[in-house]
Amino acid sequence: MGRHSCTEKEKLRKGLWSPDEDEKLNNFITRFGVGCWSSVPKLAGLQRCGKSCRLRWINYLRPDLKRGMFSQEEEDLIISLHEALGNRWAQIAARLPGRTDNEIKNFWNSCLKKKLIKQGIDPKTHKLVPETGDQILQPKGLPYLATSDEIGQEFRVNNIICGEKEYDPPFLSEYQDSFDPNGHHSNFVTDYDDQNNQIEGNPDSNSNYGFNSLPDSANIDPGIFVDTDFSDGSTSRICSYLRSSNSSNVNGHTGIQTNNMMPNSEQYLWDFDTKFKSRFQFQIKNEENSSSWQEGPSSYI
DNA sequence: AAACGGACCAACCGCTCACAG
DNA sequence: ACTGTGAGCGGTTGGTCCGTT
Secondary structure: OOOOOHHHOOOOOOOOOOHHHHHHHHHHHHHHOOOOHHHHHHHHOOOOOHHHHHHHHHHHHOOOOOOOOOOHHHHHHHHHHHHHHOOOHHHHHOOOOOOOHHHHHHHHHHHHHHHHHHOOEEOOOOEEOOOOOOOEEEEOOOOOOOOHHHOOOEEEEOOEEEEEOOOOHHHHHHHHHOEOOOOOEHHHHHHHHHHHOOOOOOOOOOOOEOOOOOOOHHHOOHHHOOOEOOOOOOOEEEEEEEOOOOOOOHHHHHOOOOOOOOOOEEEEEEEHHHHHHOOOOEEEEOHHHHHHHOOOOOOOO
């Protein structure tokens, strides 16, 4: 399938936009509104591709943009939403009026991520990073879980509706059945080996990915499983696996506002396509990674 | 003053999805 | 059902600014 690419077109400008270009685009959109972006450059007299025009309008020229520093409320909301949604910047931006996905993404990568790291929080999982060099389970994805009588209820973050809770018995049973008596999941390592060329059974092998422990299926309460779909058409899901363990309270440690649906949760990114293949990804943290995260001029605490 | 490096951010790139023909 | 195209998204890049040496 021939993919349209701006680079294939000739005589198209790239790089920063000039005030003149901004004015042309702004005048055109103000007058005719947002329509077919591919025709905008020609009609507006710009030597840009439609994609570039769209981006410029959305990220810079749009009149409803808030601009300026992020407030503490916005910051807390982004962290909470990221915990629930992961790197779905567009979905996060949809819940922050006047902010763009690009702006939030940049803010996260340049600021928030470092703040969390400074506080000893893994920005991917939003879980505490242990001080020791021990390798621990850092799940990247699992179904969102909750009690079966909560099916159909709204899933909220900071009182903002993010989705609807669902129940997924087939997945649950498969997930539970797939553990061996030692609480290990053979498929995980096998699949991981298939996809990432890791050596089976060797989580230390020269990568951030792998695992050396998994929750014991005997400790899993079937009643706490819910599968929440945030995909809105995509195949991705946000999932969580809640344990009624007595681990330390991340929220209490950070002061970050999070939804009360997910106390002590381990967050997993869940690919719907691989759902019935029992494929998961886990991330291993080691001392080397942790030490590299300490860098950064944050003074958040 | 110059060189260097990190932080920030605008813009680009490549991919997927939706939809029309 | 298949194909081509546009829109949208997330990851990445590269330019600029600014503090430090």
